[in-house]
Amino acid sequence: MATGRTHRPATRSRGIPEATVARLPLYLRALTALSERSVPTVSSEELAAAAGVNSAKLRKDFSYLGSYGTRGVGYDVEYLVYQISRELGLTQDWPVVIVGIGNLGAALANYGGFASRGFRVAALIDADPTMAGKPVAGIPVQHADDLEKIIQDNGVSIGVIATPAGAAQAVCDRLVAAGVTSILNFAPTVLSVPEGVDVRKVDLSIELQILAFHEQRKAGEEAASDGGVPTAAARSDSTDQGPDGDMPAVMPA
Numbered sequence: 001m002a003t004g005r006t007h008r009p010a011t012r013s014r015g016i017p018e019a020t021v022a023r024l025p026l027y028l029r030a031l032t033a034l035s036e037r038s039v040p041t042v043s044s045e046e047l048a049a050a051a052g053v054n055s056a057k058l059r060k061d062f063s064y065l066g067s068y069g070t071r072g073v074g075y076d077v078e079y080l081v082y083q084i085s086r087e088l089g090l091t092q093d094w095p096v097v098i099v100g101i102g103n104l105g106a107a108l109a110n111y112g113g114f115a116s117r118g119f120r121v122a123a124l125i126d127a128d129p130t131m132a133g134k135p136v137a138g139i140p141v142q143h144a145d146d147l148e149k150i151i152q153d154n155g156v157s158i159g160v161i162a163t164p165a166g167a168a169q170a171v172c173d174r175l176v177a178a179g180v181t182s183i184l185n186f187a188p189t190v191l192s193v194p195e196g197v198d199v200r201k202v203d204l205s206i207e208l209q210i211l212a213f214h215e216q217r218k219a220g221e222e223a224a225s226d227g228g229v230p231t232a233a234a235r236s237d238s239t240d241q242g243p244d245g246d247m248p249a250v251m252p253a
């Protein structure tokens with residue numbers, strides 16, 4: 001997805017392809033579940049099934065980490081958790097700010113899964129003066145006027161934008177100027193960022209559109225197998241999903 005000024009290489013500096021990087025969190029989630037059940041080793045097939053990935057692709061991905069497993073034994077779960085966490089930069093704590101503490105921002109602030117994965121919500125920021133000082137998830141909301149100081153005081157490099165779309169670019173610009181170099185954008189707008197800043201975009205409505213597409217395909221196939229005439233929807237090769245229709249829920253902006 002184009003971001004105006006952003007240029008993103010297909011591989012990371014250490015030679016791990018972006019597509020592999022995008023799958024590492026899937027492996028980590030599956031491995032963490034195994035670790036919680038005290039499972040010591042796992043085969044590539046089992047892990048691939050748990051992560052929803054093809055096993056040949058998994059083995060290729062792990063070869064970039066220098067992890068080949070042991071024939072007949074599989075991969076050491078704890079060691080892979082450590083290796084992938086290290087590769088993803090999760091062996092350190094990442095302070096995160098959330099900007100826009102409305103319905104979504106408050107839900108994100110209350111989500112316990114960030115902290116357990118090494119992302120500490122360091123500050124909540126909103127432009128509404130009536131919210132200043134009010135706690136959300138136990139953290140007092142701070143006014144947007146102080147955004148730069150908050151970023152610098154907390155050494156924040158990751159910002160989450162949950163403002164209305166119309167405010168998102170200006171918020172993004174201020175975050176970047178204050179030193180933020182990674183942005184997770186929930187606002188339905190394409191952000192323009194300078195070289196060196198990473199933006200990931202989350203859009204659940206796009207996921208629903210993709211599901212709607214598959215639903216109408218299924219309905220058409222059922223109608224055809226019943227000997228009926230396929231519906232107009234089933235006959236159409238594409239739906240009105242727009243250019244991002246095949247993108248994942250979290251995607252490079």
Ligand SMILES: NC(=O)c1ccc[n+]([C@@H]2O[C@H](COP(=O)([O-])OP(=O)(O)OC[C@H]3O[C@@H](n4cnc5c(N)ncnc54)[C@H](O)[C@@H]3O)[C@@H](O)[C@H]2O)c1
Nearest residue numbers: 100102103104126127128162163164165167187202203204
């Ligand atoms: N990506 C997704 O899947 C998804 C899902 C739901 C909502 N959204 C988007 O998330 C955003 C927030 O949705 P919501 O329902 O929480 O809206 P909301 O109106 O409840 O909250 C928006 C908050 O942003 C604050 N705000 C506005 N301008 C600001 C600024 N310049 N700086 C700081 N704060 C500012 C407002 O005061 C408000 O508290 C919207 O853009 C919405 O479209 C995305």
